[in-house]
Amino acid sequence: MTTTGWQNWSGSVHATPNRIAEPRDEAELAQIVTGSDRVRVTGAGHSFMPLCETDGALVRLDRMDGELQIAADGASAWAPAGWSLARLTEKLWEKGYSLPNQGDVNPQSLAGAISTGTHGTGASLGNLSTIARGFRLMRADGGTILCDADEESELFEAQRLSLGLLGIALAIRIDIVPAYHLVEDIRAVPMAELAEQWDDLADEYRHVEFWVFPYSDMAILKTLEPCAACDPPKKQTDMDEKAFALYCKTVRRMPKLTASLQRQIMKGVKPATRSGPAYRIFPSERNVRFEEMEHQLPRANGFAALTEAIDWIRRKKLPVSFPFEFRLVAGDDIWMSPFNAGPCASISMHQYTGMPWRELFAEAEPIFRSLGGRPHWAKRHTLGRDDVATLYPKFDDFRAAVRTADPGGKFANDYLAALFDLEGDDV
Structure with a gap:
């Protein structure tokens, strides 16, 4: 655990978290979460917006334990959310599988790519958020919860592209295809x-x-x-x-x-x-x-x-x-x-x-x-709260899901709290 500063890949976003933590397991992560007022998670730092900027705890998940679990039908897999796309795709290949699509770089974490809508190209192929079928999240109290289309469905719908506001993704069930x-x-x-x-x-x-x-x-x-x-x-x-x-x-x-x-x-x-x-x-x-x-x-x-x-x-x-x-x-x-x-x-x-x-x-x-x-949520833009509310018909639903999942605003930072109007009395 360190207290040094942090900057993104391009060097234009800087943060001075009170600590940078690299937990090795869920127990360590839960201690960090429950012992912090604010928590943000960073992957490769490929966001050009201040999504990871924080004066609270900044967490890296790439050292967390976990394994890739392929479903019996070979159509999906549970993958550690903190793994980089490079690590994930190599492990999938070893087991005979691929992702349906990728972008042109692969150091991003799986959770970071999904939570910002990272994408490749292909007229018939969606962004990486579309391959998520379920999430295992750590909540603000250190407990965990599963969500998918059938269980905790409102949480799942918001979590599919969440900007890290509803909890810390520990594992994500994703679509996979035979290796090609x-x-x-x-x-x-x-x-x-x-x-x-x-x-x-x-x-x-x-x-x-x-x-x-x-x-x-x-x-x-x-x-x-x-x-x-x-x-x-x-x-x-x-x-x-x-x-x-x-x-x-x-x-x-x-x-x-x-x-x-x-x-x-x-x-x-x-x-x-x-x-x-x-x-x-x-x-x-x-x-x-x-x-x-x-x-x-x-x-x-x-x-x-x-x-x-x-x-x-x-x-x-x-x-x-x-x-x-x-x-x-x-x-x-x-x-x-x-x-x-x-x-x-x-x-x-x-x-x-x-x-x-x-x-x-x-x-x-x-x-x-x-x-x-x-x-793109992770690329440079000047949207404010009113712009987002106008552009996204489900803005109020998303905001309500965030407030329900994290009423104390532990997983927000100043930028995201303002963007989604999370600074009210109930946050």
Whole structure:
């Protein structure tokens, strides 16, 4: 147990918890919970919002004991909530299983990914919250409770995307599928051509996404498809991180070179293919630090929002270093999911660390919001309490579930208490 400070992956969120605890079992965790006024849990720190910021106890669960338990029918498994996606997917593979989908990095904890709606890409595939079928939670009094669609159903519905407000997830029952392999193809395509073919590509491939620099008329198209069993890939990433890091450092020093360097980069993009076990192909190396904002929009509005954002950047000659990332995600019925209004186009906007991003994101956010966008909970946004209540019809139900599960507000922090109006007399 330590009392040192904490910061998130990008270095932009700082906290001074009164202790950072790494319990080894539930008994230790219960002592921490009952002995603290405020408790937040952190995984890999990949949230760009102050979700883990606290002056109370900050808990890491990756050292907790626990095991992966596959159901008899092979359709689900109970998994330790504090395990990283990297550890979980490797253990699943050893037992002959995979997750239905993943994002492009895997250090996040299972609980962190589910509680924020982390996602990959695929028109028919939901975010990771949609694979949760049950939770085992520790409550504010140190006791535990099980919830699923049949038992404690109101708690379960709120917990499916909870932001950590209803308790500490100890184990999560998740959907799994038989282990599969993937082939990844990457190529450069003209944006105009991609826009015309996008719906066909989305129908043809299980996973499809693209990246586009704001000053280039070419995009990097990436597709993933199930394939026959094959050896693990020799290359562990879908990009040359060293070359990209050099480019980012250059534009940070000389922002006026941003446009010309982006066009030059795209001239050097060559077709590339790799294949292997799904859990090895989904994630890639992402060590170049950045800040990120992401919005989920009605799928029909995706290209309009992207075009407007790019036009705005070009018109104002803004030094936006990273490409936009464009993905597809299926709709769901989760109370606080940004995807619960139907199928979405997901657009991520990044800026290299050390380059101005606050004003940039603040100016860009209205573009996405005006076209029906709702932000990723863990990515940069400026939503307030009234915005959340307007955007989410189940806001009151979620808030009521939080107040019932944690009437003392032990699992909130100042940011979340304000966002969900949890500062009343009964909290």
